[in-house]
Amino acid sequence: xxxxxxxxxxxxxxxxxxxxxxxxxxxxxxxxxxxxxxxxxxxxxxxxxxxxxxxxxxxxxxxxxxxxxxxxxxxxxxxxxxxxxxxxxxxxxxxxxxxxxxxxxxxxxxxxxxxxxxxxxxxxxxxxxxxxxxxxxxxxxxxxxxxxxxxxxxxxxxxxxxxxxxxxxxxxxx
Numbered sequence: 001x002x003x004x005x006x007x008x009x010x011x012x013x014x015x016x017x018x019x020x021x022x023x024x025x026x027x028x029x030x031x032x033x034x035x036x037x038x039x040x041x042x043x044x045x046x047x048x049x050x051x052x053x054x055x056x057x058x059x060x061x062x063x064x065x066x067x068x069x070x071x072x073x074x075x076x077x078x079x080x081x082x083x084x085x086x087x088x089x090x091x092x093x094x095x096x097x098x099x100x101x102x103x104x105x106x107x108x109x110x111x112x113x114x115x116x117x118x119x120x121x122x123x124x125x126x127x128x129x130x131x132x133x134x135x136x137x138x139x140x141x142x143x144x145x146x147x148x149x150x151x152x153x154x155x156x157x158x159x160x161x162x163x164x165x166x167x168x169x170x171x172x173x174x
Contacts, residue, residue, distance in 0.1 A: 006035055008050060017048040018063075020055065028052055028064055033088065033132050036066035047071065063135045064088070067127045072160050075101075075124040076147040081138045082117040085109055090131030095167055097122040101152035103170050109133075122150055126167055 007026065008019040017039065021028075032050050039048050045068050052062040075097060085092060087109045094115050096105040099122070108128060109115045117123040139146070154163040 006032065011051075011056075017043065017046055018051055019049070020051045020053075024054060032064060033066070036064065036132065037130075040066050040068065060138050061136065064132065065135055066132050067092075067130070069127050069129050069131075070164075071127055072164060073124055073126070074147075074149055074153050075122050076149050076153075077120055077122045078137070078139075078146055079120055079148065080146075082119045082121070083123070084114065084116045084136040085125065086114045086134040086136070087111055088132045088134060090133075091128035092131045092133055093126040093128050093167065093171055095124050095126070095170070097124075097150070099150070101150060103167075106167070106170050108171065124167075126164070 006019075007022045009022060011018045011020060028050065036048050036050065040046055047065065047067050049063045049065045052064065053060060075095075085094065089111060092109045094107055094109060094117065095103055096117065098104050101122075107115060154160045
């Protein structure tokens, strides 16, 4: 566990670069956002998060994330909860889908706006700009069970490109 001036430690087992607070009584503000941006810049513009919850087995998860414009995330759903997104800086698009992959709802979440996805509904986020946001959800994290990916989830580079174009087109028509 590597410490730094923010009194956080890096979770080397996480899929994306993730840090946890050593002291749960820490106010998370501008210095953490600056850390996330600088860390991403120094590490190939990677996604990075500071987890405000105590650890992967926490009953409720709160994370501050920094994601780069244009990154791709797989559509998925959670059977036990929805995700709540609160944008701190930037713009984040969110899309809901039916079981066949048709877009049923889309929106752009901006500074100081909140959106909650329903449980058991396929959804995806897409950064419109570089974005900092707070994500909140209930339940212990289990990499193999938490996210359910649909059969129509794009896999190849060409499928991902076409999927992202469809999302952007939907936003422009909304």
